[in-house]
Amino acid sequence: MTDRSTYRLHCFAQSGNSYKVALMLELAGAPWTLVWNDFFNGGTRDPAFKALNAMAEAPVLEHEGKVLTQSGVILDYLAGTLGRYGPANDDERREILRWTLWDNHKLTANIATLRWMVQFNPEGTFDPAVIAFLRSRARGALKTLESHLADRRYVVVDRLTIADFSLVGYLYFPTEFGVDWKEYPAVGAWTARIAAEPGWKHPYDLMPGHPLPSKAA
Numbered sequence: 001m002t003d004r005s006t007y008r009l010h011c012f013a014q015s016g017n018s019y020k021v022a023l024m025l026e027l028a029g030a031p032w033t034l035v036w037n038d039f040f041n042g043g044t045r046d047p048a049f050k051a052l053n054a055m056a057e058a059p060v061l062e063h064e065g066k067v068l069t070q071s072g073v074i075l076d077y078l079a080g081t082l083g084r085y086g087p088a089n090d091d092e093r094r095e096i097l098r099w100t101l102w103d104n105h106k107l108t109a110n111i112a113t114l115r116w117m118v119q120f121n122p123e124g125t126f127d128p129a130v131i132a133f134l135r136s137r138a139r140g141a142l143k144t145l146e147s148h149l150a151d152r153r154y155v156v157v158d159r160l161t162i163a164d165f166s167l168v169g170y171l172y173f174p175t176e177f178g179v180d181w182k183e184y185p186a187v188g189a190w191t192a193r194i195a196a197e198p199g200w201k202h203p204y205d206l207m208p209g210h211p212l213p214s215k216a217a
């Protein structure tokens with residue numbers, strides 16, 4: 001019989017967006033199971049997967065008959081159901097929303113696309129001008145985050161919130177998009193602070209599918 005309390009996360013190891021959710025579930029000690037999406041062989045374009053998420057993207061979370069997509073929405077949902085990492089009041093709620101929207105638009109969007117082009121490069125060669133543009137946008141966003149974190153331990157308040165999970169999603173792959181935390185020491189220190197949480201795991205150890213078959217051995 002199905003355990004109705006179990007969260008089912010459709011994800012894959014290389015997905016920083018999935019990691020945002022996987023890390024929260026893991027650190028909260030939630031009962032969760034992984035459903036591996038074979039992204040590199042068209043898993044998110046599969047009709048059965050698109051029936052779950054018309055946006056054809058991971059992550060997808062299934063829980064108690066609900067199907068949730070968009071990592072920011074899922075994190076907000078989990079803050080409610082798990083009673084962890086959420087806002088304590090309306091000001092915090094807006095601040096979490098503000099940073100989550102910024103993450104999706106400026107930080108993750110540029111870093112994930114840049115990493116895709118330079119690390120996974122599925123179709124051969126991307127235009128170097130496009131890569132240079134994304135690199136400069138990614139660096140600009142990291143600079144913004146660096147100055148915000150210069151005198152803070154976490155992004156919104158002095159404790160871990162879902163905004164931190166959203167923003168940190170891609171930041172354990174710095175070498176894959178060509179960044180050294182020496183250039184952004186406050187960001188580096190914050191990623192290390194989160195990595196020191198009991199139960200923390202790197203995305204490649206938390207979700208299935210790493211290494212890719214072509215990169216194995």
Ligand SMILES: N[C@@H](CCC(=O)N[C@@H](CS)C(=O)NCC(=O)O)C(=O)O
Nearest residue numbers: 015016017044057058059070071072
């Ligand atoms: N804003 C979305 C982004 C999700 C996303 O881009 N997921 C990637 C994997 S990390 C994906 O499935 N992309 C499929 C595609 O672009 O075709 C979220 O936060 O969930």
